[in-house]
Amino acid sequence: MAPTFYSQYPKFHVAVDCIIFGYQAGKLKVLLQQRPFEPHKGDWSLLGGFVQENEDISAAAQRVLLELTGITNIFMTQIGAFGSVHRDTGDRVISIAYAALVDINNIDEQLNHEHSAYWEELSQIPPLLFDHKEMIKQAYHMLRSNIGRKPIGFHLLPPLFTLTQLQQLYEAILNESLDKRNFRKRIGEMPYIEKTAEIDRTSSKRGAALYKFNEQAYCHYLNFRL
Amino acid sequence: MAPTFYSQYPKFHVAVDCIIFGYQAGKLKVLLQQRPFEPHKGDWSLLGGFVQENEDISAAAQRVLLELTGITNIFMTQIGAFGSVHRDTGDRVISIAYAALVDINNIDEQLNHEHSAYWEELSQIPPLLFDHKEMIKQAYHMLRSNIGRKPIGFHLLPPLFTLTQLQQLYEAILNESLDKRNFRKRIGEMPYIEKTAEIDRTSSKRGAALYKFNEQAYCHYLNFRL
């Protein structure tokens, strides 16, 4: 390529780091990894990877997520760019953090194992490399402040879920208990959370109705609200 | 430097683009520039610059802001990273967008002139280079949704301002008119907006009390709210 005006400026490694949230046993968890390369090999860190030539940064994040979980089409939001000069002690790396919400039952455990990746409760995160803890903090803040505004929680649950499960998820994310009747009233006002004919019998003798998130209904709802 | 594990990965130009908001004559405005270099020299764009070696990305944004406005210590928030492969038609550039709020009276007009930079009403933005319009859209969304939650509007006003000026600023940002009494009631509940002894006589015969934002009182308030 011919030299451009741009050529005089320095170039940098650019990475993506993924804060992968999952929900299991009533706890909000994050997927952490023992770093597979030097420097700091073996230390706890987020899952990340370098952006490739001819790869959008969001595609890089999707690729990392696919490699680590086996899932395509994961719900993902950019948290922001982290670019302090000395944030990475190996070499200068500018990193873009992405938060992802996954249904933990959907994860390929074998892939996790191959990458030394483990789920850790959000409240039990060990010391992490570089600024990864700050990334988690910002991602959690995003999750916490969006959970009541946008229907994103569903990505952490199986396709069918009971209202009790949904409420417990909200409670885990907000770290406070919610009133059952008020919670169900609010959910009842969301036309995109649909009761199905299915009944879950694993959690109680009586059985609980299973609900699903209807994405199409949600789009209708959004257009209607404009 | 010795080759590291990182060396095998590609490097990229990294830029910052600044969405600089100002408020003048009752209108919310953005500082735009006629691009000073090829490709697309002369086209309208945001103000930006390349990140340097040994420069934090936020420092790069501050530097661009200083070069263009003559002000240090500008209020600034990161909007996000933009990294589509072909977003910049010159060469691949990953860009971090920053929104800045400035007191437009404080700006060095000479510097603006030297950089072919002009203030344009938000509602009158011409076609812009690359994804710059999307950056403005996201920055405006941030401003609009934060203005009612956090005391950031003051950065767009002179140090002393009347409540009418403040209300008009809010109205310009929200693009809707507000009730004077309700507005003043809400402001009255904010201990960090202090009435000063000064009176502004330029806008009315009677004169209006001038207020200021007290940063220290705001910190107290935040700690108290925890």
Added chain:
DNA sequence: TCAAAAGTGTTAAGTTTACACCCATGA
């Protein structure tokens, strides 16, 4: 028959919105 989770409405408290007049002053 009882233990365990599911499901269901009403009232009080708090917040937000709507609304209209008097004041002080310079021209």
Added chain:
DNA sequence: TCATGGGTGTAAACTTAACACTTTTGA
């Protein structure tokens, strides 16, 4: 003296929060 923007409180509408019992069924 009047035109102009500055300043002030109250009541209705709406939203949020608090609260307890009945239902179903498998063990």
